[in-house]
Amino acid sequence: MALEGLISKRTDAPYRSGRTESWIKSKCALSQEFVIIGYVPSSTSRQAVGALVLGYYEEKELVHAGRAGTGFTDETALALRSGLESIETTQPKFKRPVDKASLQNVRWVEPRFVADIQFRGWSTDKLLRQAAFKGIREDTAAKDVVLEEPKGPTMKPARKTASQVNLTHPDRIIFDLDPGEGVEWEEVIAGALEVKDRLKSQGLESFVKTTGGKGLHVVSPIMPSGEWERVKAFTKKMAEAMAADSSRKYLAVMTKSRRKGRIFIDYLRNGRGATAIAAYSTRARTGAAVSVPLTWTELKTGIRANQFTIDNLRQRLSHRKRDAWRGFFELKQKLPG
CATH class of the missing domain: 3.90.920.10 (DNA primase, PRIM domain)
Known part of the structure; x- marks a missing residue:
């Protein structure tokens, strides 16, 4: 159903309109590992990344998944730039065509690193929506990264599920x-x-x-x-x-x-x-x-x-x-x- 999240309130707080600390918005989010296949330099710092370009494998072929442009601290953005600059390469071959806008200003890198990414869903052109970087996964090999099915608790539904x-x-x-x-x-x-x-x-x-x-x-x-x-x-x-x-x-x-x-x-x-x-x-x-x-x-x-x-x-x-x-x-x- 593509719901954005839940709104909750402290039980002992009065019911008032407007923004207060008594109300909390809990956003729905998905999480998945993606291969880092490139980066876009930061527009505010010459030594930092502005966004990571991500992908995954489908039948051993690379699929472009879009970008993650948030979630970095200043320190992380600098460290990522330093590590990725040393493995820059030419544009990889993708399983499916990639639109020109997604290719702009990208510096491609060898698919060595895997990132943990939180995101809100997929756009109609199959790119990540509101993707945020959460960290580097050192326990996963890049070649093993495939698109995961959404996971959740296994229960017998008492009411209709979104599907x-x-x-x-x-x-x-x-x-x-x-x-x-x-x-x-x-x-x-x-x-x-x-x-x-x-x-x-x-x-x-x-x-x-x-x-x-x-x-x-x-x-x-x-x-x-x-x-x-x-x-x-x-x-x-x-x-x-x-x-x-x-x-x-x-x-x-x-x-x-x-x-x-x-x-x-x-x-x-x-x-x-x-x-x-x-x-x-x-x-x-x-x-x-x-x-x-x-x-x-x-x-x-x-x-x-x-x-x-x-x-x-x-x-x-x-x-x-x-x-x-x-x-x-x-x-x-x-x-x-």
Whole structure:
């Protein structure tokens, strides 16, 4: 999914916006050994390297992997330049063509040294992204450096992994019930139950969650086989049917001037590129309310849209014996038609 990292906060610190020492950004990073095949001189010091040019072997042929231009201390940059200058050579032969921009200002060296490199991923032209030098590996022979597969703990996934997510096809339907001024909470609940019944009539089971704002989300998992436009058309048709059947309760257009006393059945969350608050995500609002999955039985008890916050959510979860959305990821439902 190409996520950049995680944001975490000290549990005893207040929830405040802006940069503080209480918040920490932990970036996701990959690590791999690469052969040093060249360097680019520093633009600020004549005796230091500015970047290392890296590669790896594929079927005994050298593959250009890009550059690492950060991670050096002043001392390291000087030491690398001193060591690499003595083994400069002509440009090596690569297995695949290398673009001209990658060849500019490079001083090629014999492939003797191996570097430990941390990086954020690969670009579309198969070059390292945000690569940083971490050190020289003296225990690895350059000829043995090949591209490694990403490694991690071996576990049975309880939820979808990144490799299982199909971003080109939606795997769920979302109806966002957004109440206008003057709408009672009981009416929002009734609207969510009507969406549930209408989906049920189409052969689709659904789940409900608070939004942490004013409304509710009704979510139905589907197999990722339909196109985005098809899913959006299906949800639009249902929203328009609700608005036509109960025009005093619902509307299917987002015009704010028409929302007073009615609930906007927002189907637009189902367009490609559209966003919706994820389960257990906080809202950037006073109180830091959280979007929380519920059972349909709980919804009837009158739980409010912003009832759960970062302060009381732990208590809710500690008292639950089973997931409110148990079975969500196991459902194999197809979009009707």
